[in-house]
Amino acid sequence: MSRGSFVFSPMALRSLEHDKDMLERCKYKRQLASRHLSSYMLKKEAMDKTPLRSSIAQLPAICQDLVIQNAFYTGDLEAMQRLFPRGSTANFVIEPQGGEMRWVARGEGLWSLTYEQDLTTPLHITAGRGFTECLRLLLQRGANVDLAPGGTTALHESCENCQPECTKLLLLHGANANAVSEDGLMPLHVCMSPESLECAKHLIQYGATINGRSLEEGDTPLHVAARNGLQDHVELYLRYGAAVDKQNDEGLTPLNAACSQPQELQDLGRYFKVCQMLLGAGADVHTMDQDKHTPLHMACKNVNPDIVDLLLAHNACVNDMDYGGEAPMHNILKVVGYKVSHDPERIVRALLNHGSIRVWPGALPTVLKHCSGSPRTIEVLLNAYSRLKVTDTWVESVSEDVLKKHKEFYESIFSLAMNPRSLQHLARCRLRTFLEGRVHRVVPKLDLPNFMKHYLLLEYRGYMH
Structure with a gap:
């Protein structure tokens, strides 16, 4: 050496x-x-x-x-x-x-x-x-x-x-x-922040191709704008004829791209507006990427309740399975513990009211362990069952810190080990079973007091009975 x-x-x-x-x-x-x-x-x-x-x-x-x-x-x-x-x-x-x-x-x-x-x-x-x-x-x-x-x-x-x-x-x-840069990007592709809007306007004015695709991913400028939650850019590109359902090399449309992007709490509103504009322009809610993820799968994974409601209002399918055999309900339950501030209970409630498959009862203790930090999510989920077999495993699934913080709620669940569900709840389950996936459409039209409609639609009460 x-x-x-x-x-x-x-x-x-x-x-x-x-x-x-x-x-x-x-x-x-x-x-x-x-x-x-x-x-x-x-x-x-x-x-x-x-x-x-x-x-x-x-x-x-x-x-x-x-x-x-x-x-x-x-x-x-x-x-x-x-x-x-x-x-x-x-x-x-x-x-x-x-x-x-x-x-x-x-x-x-x-x-x-x-x-x-x-x-x-x-x-x-x-x-x-x-x-x-x-x-x-x-x-x-x-x-x-x-x-x-x-x-x-x-x-x-x-x-x-x-x-x-x-x-x-x-x-x-x-x-x-x-x-085109050596990375395969046109100038419109690098307009990735809200402050770049005026640049994008100048580019379009001087002949920039509105549907030009990047060489590596096959993204259009609309993909880039949607992925970054740039509502003003999306509006601009749509006004100039951007293709709303063009898929990139991974099979993502701009709508898929917007729904798949991780979103912080402060970003939820602008991504919602982007999806709203795309759907208003005719975007297809059923388009799947290469892994058969729909926009609903992605919106559930990123826990954006407003986008989930929007997609469901446009007839998104709650039970579509991806290549891994998972439905949107699986996606939301896997991330509840990390996104409590995003109101995941709203998504679980909306999916169930639209006829989503439920969790296998034997897996409920595992769900309880990972989602116990969001009592409302647990409440909505468990109220979809007429019977619950509460055991010691359920008690062990809730950490001491969570139990201390939400003592009254979890004690109401554990008490069901010795008591049957209330007659009122059983009547709710029977009606929901009869309506199947039509709960969200039929219940609001029933000639019932509002508090009863809310109860049928799994409104939160803070305890189990």
Whole structure:
């Protein structure tokens, strides 16, 4: 072993191999970008009918001058005006210094830490940071608006960073609204936040393809907007003719994509509005992805009660099975313990009122163990049965902390080990069995007091009887 070297553990070697693969991919990306650049110059030469050698001579040089780079990164317009007077050109590529350090193979089993960073251009830097006047100056000095040495154009950069003025300026100077990055994304695909709405409007105004698909996933801009809960983007794309039921490579429609996205409590409302718009535009609630998950499966898994109610109102099937043999009810019960604040009891109640299959009675202690943190969910679930065989296993399934917090409710359940269900409850079960999956439609129309209707629809009472 040579001086200054050391032995890597198997785990470290695997990590280095992973980094080596990443570096190979980065190298491939640079080669691909170089080919894109050469291809662009060849096409430009053909259009301009100039000799090949002139196009080669016009290939952008690489700038490593830190003074110039600093002017771009800080948006120093005065410095840029001095550095690029009238008649000069700003058409070059920048190789930034620094960046992330990676292990690089040096041969004979030796590795070293080296900085790696993608190539960029002055347009990318200024457009991504919103330096509109600096960007304007560079464009006036002949910077190539579609140059993509790092695999993306400056237009991608401005849209991804939500810089509408820069986006509009690039488009005014001929930027390709449908340019495809090396990751297979068009500028509309990188409009992923609410602040990017104006960028999306500019792109559509300048000819962006509303149903353009990404190369890797086959997503349309509507998929991206729905997945990110961007209601204004969804409304915009639908207004301009976006295909509401186009499936991506995983079989997801925009509606599936919206329902499948994990949602925090503060996100529930905007995802609901997205689904509402998609269904209003004719989205199909029955479309399944490759794993046979329907939008209802996904909405139950992510515990969005309003979306579940919406899907059920559009005749979603509560007993569709996925490839794993699970119905929407399985999906909601598996996550109740993690989403108590999302009101999972509303979903369980809605599914049962629409005729969902029930849990096998022998599995109720397991359900009780995982869902006991949501007493209302347990109440709704157990009130779907006319008889319950309460045993010591039930008592052991509820933790001491939960029992202490909801003592009255769980004691009412455990007391059923010695007592039958009430006659009132048995009458409710008999009527619900007779109505089967029509409970949600028939009960509201019955000539009964409201409190009786609510009781038949499994309203929460906070105790079992």
